[in-house]
Amino acid sequence: MNQLAPIGVYDSGIGGLSVWNQLAREVPAESMIYVADSGHAPYGTKPKSFIIDRSRVITRFLIDQGCKLIVVACNTATGAAISVLRHEFDIPFIGVEPAVKPAAMKSKTGHIGVLATEQTFKGEHFKRSIGLYAQSVQLHEKAGNGLVELIERGLIDSAATRELLSKYLLPMVEQGIDQLVLGCTHYPFLIPVIQEIIPSGINIIDPAPAVARHTREVLEKNDGLNQSGEVPYYKFFTTGSVENIHDVLKKLTGIDQIVSQIADLS
Numbered sequence: 001m002n003q004l005a006p007i008g009v010y011d012s013g014i015g016g017l018s019v020w021n022q023l024a025r026e027v028p029a030e031s032m033i034y035v036a037d038s039g040h041a042p043y044g045t046k047p048k049s050f051i052i053d054r055s056r057v058i059t060r061f062l063i064d065q066g067c068k069l070i071v072v073a074c075n076t077a078t079g080a081a082i083s084v085l086r087h088e089f090d091i092p093f094i095g096v097e098p099a100v101k102p103a104a105m106k107s108k109t110g111h112i113g114v115l116a117t118e119q120t121f122k123g124e125h126f127k128r129s130i131g132l133y134a135q136s137v138q139l140h141e142k143a144g145n146g147l148v149e150l151i152e153r154g155l156i157d158s159a160a161t162r163e164l165l166s167k168y169l170l171p172m173v174e175q176g177i178d179q180l181v182l183g184c185t186h187y188p189f190l191i192p193v194i195q196e197i198i199p200s201g202i203n204i205i206d207p208a209p210a211v212a213r214h215t216r217e218v219l220e221k222n223d224g225l226n227q228s229g230e231v232p233y234y235k236f237f238t239t240g241s242v243e244n245i246h247d248v249l250k251k252l253t254g255i256d257q258i259v260s261q262i263a264d265l266s
Contacts, residue, residue, distance in 0.1 A: 001068050001224035006031035006233070007215070008062030008070040010055075013041035013152045013240070014248050015186030016073030019096065019208045021253055023071065026212035027219065031232040033065050035262070038240025042148040043076040044117025044184070051119065055081035057265055059089055065235075068224055071215060072096065075116060075183050075207075079123020092222065094215050097125045098183035099205045101133040106203060107179050110137045113172035113202075116183025118143045126183070140175050142168045144184060151186045152240075154248050157193055165190065165197055173198055181205045189252055237262045 007027070009020055013036050020034055035058050037043075043051050055077050062070055071094045072078045072085070078095035085093050098120065103112045112134070120126055121141055130139065150161045172180070180202055182188055188206040195204070219225045226232070236259045238245045246259045 001219070001222040003224055003226045004228055004230070005066050005068035006033050006235075008033050008035070008065065008067030009073050010035040010037065010058045010062065010070070010077075011074040011185055012043035012076065013038040013148065013186065014245055014252070015148065015151065015184060015189075017249065017252055018185050018188040018206070019071060019073035019211050022208040022212035023215060026209075026216050027225065029226040029232055030219075031226070031234065033062060033067060033235045034237065035061065036236070036238040036240065036245050038152055038238050038245060040239060041152055042117070043074060043080075044119050044143070044148060045145070046119065048080045048119065048122075051077055051080040052084050055085055056088070059085055061262070061265060063089065063091060067091070069094065069215070069218065071211065073185050073211070075185060076119040076123070079120050079125045083124070092218055094211060094218060095125070096185060096207055096211050097129060098181050099207045099210065100126075100129040100139070100181060103179040103181050103205055104133045104137045107137055109176045109178045111140060111175055111177045112137050113140045113142070113169070113177040113180045114183050115142055115144050115168060115180065115187060117148070118145070120183050140172045140177055142172065144168055144187065147190070148184065148186045151189055152244070154244065154251065156189055161190065162193060162197070165194060169194065169198055173202070177202060179203050179205060182207070236260070239265055
């Protein structure tokens with residue numbers, strides 16, 4: 001593995017920036033190339049075949065950019081496409097899965113809430129996690145329809161966002177959950193608002209830190225950590241609005257950087 005090569009990161013939109021943030025902390029010497037497929041977001045309500053096709057296209061683009069490893073920073077794409085990608089491409093892939101295991105281990109009430117997309121709930125990874133780790137607990141699942149679109153527009157603290165979150169989360173609270181799993185990489189950006197809606201005793205689990213740690217482990221295993229001492233570089237691409245992702249990127253990560261449009265990515 002070429003230590004100087006960048007890490008590729010992609011998501012259906014800006015949600016994967018929650019993973020990008022953690023990667024920048026966990027492996028600060030690594031250069032990264034991020035692709036937001038915002039022109040085709042959200043993935044959560046799309047057919048599995050569509051998500052696989054988009055994942056193939058973006059993977060080819062990132063490989064052409066020289067990436068040494070690709071982080072599928074999207075729960076929906078992980079569940080729908082990562083097995084296909086690992087079979088078709090000779091490059092390591094890191095996925096994102098709903099953190100059912102740590103939630104089950106930490107729960108005292110035996111009730112766990114999972115806020116995710118429709119496709120994530122249908123995915124093999126989620127079903128496998130339930131089978132392995134959720135036998136002794138009760139899951140309360142809710143598809144967060146509409147949330148991704150609001151986050152993509154930068155409406156994180158809007159009345160519409162609060163209304164949807166209350167609609168989705170309060171029934172879980174009434175069921176006695178003490179763990180809330182965020183099963184979409186867009187959702188961690190909503191944590192401050194979520195904390196205002198649910199009781200303080202409910203633990204919110206963001207999978208992004210675990211993804212970043214696993215990425216470091218895979219790089220170490222393949223002798224791929226950048227140890228050159230060179231300053232890392234970041235590149236951001238989108239299939240949607242350049243202005244929108246630039247504004248959200250600056251707001252959510254503090255990075256004020258040029259975003260390139262690849263609307264013709266196919």
